[in-house]
Amino acid sequence: MAEYKLTTPLTDEDIIKLKAGDVVYLSGVVYTARDAAHMRMVKALDEGKELPFDIKGQVIYYVGPSPARPGKPIGSAGPTTSYRMNPFAPRLIALGQKGMIGKGKMSDEVKQACMKYKACYFASIGGAAAVVGSAVKEAEIIAYPELGPEAVRRLVVEDMPLFVCYDSYGNDLYEMAKKEWAGKFSLA
Amino acid sequence: MAEVRDVSVKDVEEAIYKLALEAAYHLPEDILEAEKKAYEREKSPVAKKVLETIFKNVEVSAQEEFPLCQDTGLAVIFLEVGQDVHFTDGYLVDAINRGVERAYKDGYLRKSTCHPLTRENYGNNLPAIVHTFVVPGDKVRIIFDAKGGGSESMSKVQMMKPADGRDGIIKTVVDWVIEAGPNPCPPVIVGVGIGGDFERAAVMAKHATLRKVGEPSPDPVLAEMEQEIYEKINNSGIGPAGLGGLTTCLGVHIEMEPCHIATLPLGINIACHVNRHKEIVL
Ligand code: SF4
Numbered sequence: 001m002a003e004y005k006l007t008t009p010l011t012d013e014d015i016i017k018l019k020a021g022d023v024v025y026l027s028g029v030v031y032t033a034r035d036a037a038h039m040r041m042v043k044a045l046d047e048g049k050e051l052p053f054d055i056k057g058q059v060i061y062y063v064g065p066s067p068a069r070p071g072k073p074i075g076s077a078g079p080t081t082s083y084r085m086n087p088f089a090p091r092l093i094a095l096g097q098k099g100m101i102g103k104g105k106m107s108d109e110v111k112q113a114c115m116k117y118k119a120c121y122f123a124s125i126g127g128a129a130a131v132v133g134s135a136v137k138e139a140e141i142i143a144y145p146e147l148g149p150e151a152v153r154r155l156v157v158e159d160m161p162l163f164v165c166y167d168s169y170g171n172d173l174y175e176m177a178k179k180e181w182a183g184k185f186s187l188a
Numbered sequence: 189m190a191e192v193r194d195v196s197v198k199d200v201e202e203a204i205y206k207l208a209l210e211a212a213y214h215l216p217e218d219i220l221e222a223e224k225k226a227y228e229r230e231k232s233p234v235a236k237k238v239l240e241t242i243f244k245n246v247e248v249s250a251q252e253e254f255p256l257c258q259d260t261g262l263a264v265i266f267l268e269v270g271q272d273v274h275f276t277d278g279y280l281v282d283a284i285n286r287g288v289e290r291a292y293k294d295g296y297l298r299k300s301t302c303h304p305l306t307r308e309n310y311g312n313n314l315p316a317i318v319h320t321f322v323v324p325g326d327k328v329r330i331i332f333d334a335k336g337g338g339s340e341s342m343s344k345v346q347m348m349k350p351a352d353g354r355d356g357i358i359k360t361v362v363d364w365v366i367e368a369g370p371n372p373c374p375p376v377i378v379g380v381g382i383g384g385d386f387e388r389a390a391v392m393a394k395h396a397t398l399r400k401v402g403e404p405s406p407d408p409v410l411a412e413m414e415q416e417i418y419e420k421i422n423n424s425g426i427g428p429a430g431l432g433g434l435t436t437c438l439g440v441h442i443e444m445e446p447c448h449i450a451t452l453p454l455g456i457n458i459a460c461h462v463n464r465h466k467e468i469v470l
Contacts, residue, residue, distance in 0.1 A: 036307050066258045066298040075296055076249075076258040081338045081371050103338070103429070104371035125238055125429045126338060126373035127462040128245045130254035148309045149258075149298050161241075163234075163431060174370055177432025181232055182425030185434045 005159070009057025010098035015118045018164045020171035024122065025159040030059045030101065034080055036150040037143070038088040045091070052143030052152055055092055059099035059122075064149035065133065073139040074155070078129030079103040082121070086110060093119045101162060105174060114166050123165035123173065135160060190272045193326035195470055197275050197283035200328065203468050204287030204316075207332035208263060209295045211464040212255040215246045219377075219438065219463055222401045226375060226435040235433025242428070242461060257462045260297035261334030263288040263316040266395060270325035281318060288316045300337065319391060327469050331398055334464040339372035340457075345390045348452040357382060357454055358413060362420045364456055365437065370430020373460035377401055378417065378440045381455035383447035389455030396441035397459035405442055414440040428461075 001021045006014055008028035018024065031053055033041065041051055062082050066075030082102030089100055090113035098119050100106075103126035114120060124132065138156040145151050165173040220243075227239045249256040265284060277283075292299055292313040299313040323329075344364065348356055357380075365378055381392025404411035417440045427433025438461070447453055 064258060064298065064300075066255050066260055067296045069253055069296050072253065075298070076254045076256070078258050080259070081341065083371070103373065105369060123370070123429065123431065125241050126370075127257050127460055128241045129258040130248040130256060131241060131245045133254045133258065134248055148311060149300070150309070174426075174430050177232075177234070177427060177430070178369070178425040180425065181235075181427055181432045181434060183423050184231065184425070185419060185422040187229075187419070 008059050010059065011057060012118045015098060015120055015168050018120055018167050019169070020164050020167045020173040020176060022164040024162045024164060026059070026122075026162055027158050027160070028156065030061045030155050030157055032061045032063050032065070032153040032155060034062055034064050034150045035084050036147050037152050038085055040144055042088050042091060053154070056096035057098050059101060060092070060097060061155065062100065062102035065139075065153070066149070068139070074133055074136045076129035077133040077136060079124040079126055082106050089113065093117050106166065111166050111170060111172065114168050115170050118168045120164055120168065121166035122162035124162055132160065190326070192272055192274045193270075194276050195273050195328055196277045197280050198277050199470055200275075200280060200330070201283040201287040203330055203470060204265070204284050204332060205291045207330065207466040207468060208288060208291035208297070208334065211332055211334045211466045212260050212295055212297050213249050213252045215249070215256060215462065216465060218401045219461070220246060222438040223375065223461065226438065230433055230435050232427055232433035234431050235427045235435055238428035238431055238433075239435065255295070255297060256464065257336060258298055259300060259336040259338065260292065261336045261464065262300060262340075263313060264333040264335045264394070265316055265318045266331040266333070266398070267318060267320045268323045268329040269320060270327045271322050272326035273328055284316050284318060285314050289314055329467065329469045331465060331467040333394070333398060336460055336462065339376065339460040342368035342372040343393070343457045345386060346454045346456075347386065348454050350450070350452045352452060354413060358417055358420070360454060361417050361456055365421050365458065366424045366426065368458060369426050372458045373462065374426055374430060375428055375435045375438045375461050377438050377459040377463050378421070379457040379459060380440065380442040381457075382442060382444040382453070384445040384453060385447065385451070386453055388445060389453035390457065391455075392443035392445065393455030393457035396443045397457055397463060398465045399441045401463070402439040407444065410442045410444060414442055
């Protein structure tokens with residue numbers, strides 16, 4: 001288990017050194033999008049239109065933050081459950097997206113896309129949302145403001161702690177971790 | 189004849205307002221205690237780290253600037269109304285909804301209700317989900333549950349076969365929670381409803397998540413089942429945030445009611461480690 005500090009946009013070189021279970025402290029710009037924003041982005045692609053941001057090397061954070069209090073860039077901002085983005089992620093990865101941040105399992109298609117195009121799925125701690133929110137430096141809505149919490153935001157983060165969950169070699173941290181600890185519980 | 193007691197719905201609105209704000213920013217004590225106990229027992233270094241982050245999250249949130257979770261939930265309300273209560277000053281459910289709307293606005297809480305098909309966000313977190321029960325007496329007990337979507341999505345009702353019995357129920361619950369894995373934000377609290385009918389099984393399961401965490405059922409048969417499920421789930425290895433460890437669930441709570449001779453309804457409702465619920469008696 002290694003630790004890395006990385007800054008977006010990410011490159012193939014960044015991705016290939018990461019292994020499931022590594023800890024990454026991520027800094028720089030990340031874009032937020034959940035179900036509704038993904039539906040719109042994929043629709044835009046279907047219609048031959050541009051995405052609201054250049055996706056090459058970027059990381060998308062699956063989050064719908066709570067409203068910012070006055071003077072704060074954002075409210076609480078923990079990850080949402082990622083499987084709902086299964087239908088969309090492989091397509092965006094093929095276009096150059098390098099990372100997803102979320103919680104929970106994703107599909108085999110996503111794992112395959114991570115291997116084929118060199119990308120990573122990062123797990124964040126669901127429900128640690130006040131900690132993450134208070135570490136966001138800047139936030140700005142850049143697309144679909146009418147979606148409220150689901151609008152696409154451009155965040156600037158500093159040392160956001162993440163776990164490499166699916167690496168570009170087909171490893172799956174959730175499966176590995178489960179195997180390691182299964183059968184070891186005792187009340188003593 | 190018992191005297192009828194007037195309760196103003198304005199007081200209900202105020203109570204809901206306060207409970208919603210408190211739930212969003214302050215984790216119930218019993219859950220934090222259960223997590224601290226689990227921390228002592230935990231052997232995985234990653235799991236310890238995750239739990240430490242969760243403790244920090246509780247501290248940051250208690251300053252009332254950042255809610256415990258960005259998903260501040262659907263407002264689910266269990267309302268036990270004494271039959272000698274008479275509500276005055278307007279319609280009860282409108283008052284509840286006003287309390288919810290104001291709290292979610294003033295507290296900078298996320299509005300998470302939408303049209304099921306168009307997915308258009310209503311922008312006010314309404315309507316609240318209200319389960320009303322008429323009970324003896326002249327009091328009103330309000331339990332406010334801010335239910336997040338991640339754990340709610342990992343819930344289900346299954347119409348079991350009567351022959352499945354105790355062991356079939358245990359296996360179904362354990363397999364289901366393990367399959368849900370990291371999705372509902374473990375460590376979770378598992379609510380189980382056995383019997384009743386289709387919808388009662390679901391309501392019991394959700395209600396069971398609101399019991400003081402880890403407190404066994406008064407029914408020794410159920411208490412034993414709770415313990416067995418608890419140990420099996422914690423032996424899955426899933427761990428906090430699904431990153432491996434011995435702390436996958438903090439408690440298993442079962443409620444049970446008689447059912448039809450041809451049925452065995454089973455409800456499973458998962459609550460995440462941010463199991464926000466507060467209550468008051470008026
Ligand atoms: S399941 Fe609970 S902790 Fe996880 S994101 Fe939803 S509300 Fe937050």
